Amino acid sequence: DAGITQSPRHKVTETGTPVTLRCHQTENHRYMYWYRQDPGHGLRLIHYSYGVKDTDKGEVSDGYSVSRSKTEDFLLTLESATSSQTSVYFCAISESPSSEQYFGPGTRLTVT
Amino acid sequence: AQTVTQSQPEMSVQEAETVTLSCTYDTSESDYYLFWYKQPPSRQMILVIRQEAYKQQNATENRFSVNFQKAAKSFSLKISDSQLGDAAMYFCAYRSPRIGGSQGNLIFGKGTKLSVKP
Structure with a gap:
């Protein structure tokens, strides 16, 4: 299994x-991704990173920001959480845009 | 924009039997990648199989195989000798090889929930 952990x-x-x-990844992969999974929508890309300090928006980026100061860490921030951001969040990594993406275990976030 | 459609929200199969999950996609690109991911109740996303569009030969991984019909834009997953552990959500996904934009972005279908009856 790829070495990917998510916290919390x-x-x-x-x-x-x-x-x-x-x-957090231990595979030294260049590409990292954040997805959210909601019932009836499958997984949708929030942001991705193609290198340290290199990030770009995905399909559902509104209300989210990201940062990547080290190869191994990719942070997703909700500046002011809303109930619509209640979801399961998955991180994924890949060596290149054409290689497989491997997913972390997911984070279940509930905004009350 | 590319889209991925899984028309079967739920499927059921008897243990040891064969089941086929359907996936269609829409794209104007000639080169791309297709994937099937499995998500068991543990929620972990597990890569099952991968297919490159330029390869005519259908991919196979043990009991899992695909039927890739490029002209029809169809990518079905066949599970042979179904086991109780195959029960999960299965997602079909598309990826463009283009550089730029959402590099390597996976576009997912909404999933098919597979139940396996003992």
């Missing part, structure tokens, strides 16, 4: 509070 694994927070999710 579960979080409950209140509307309006900031939240940061962390993805």
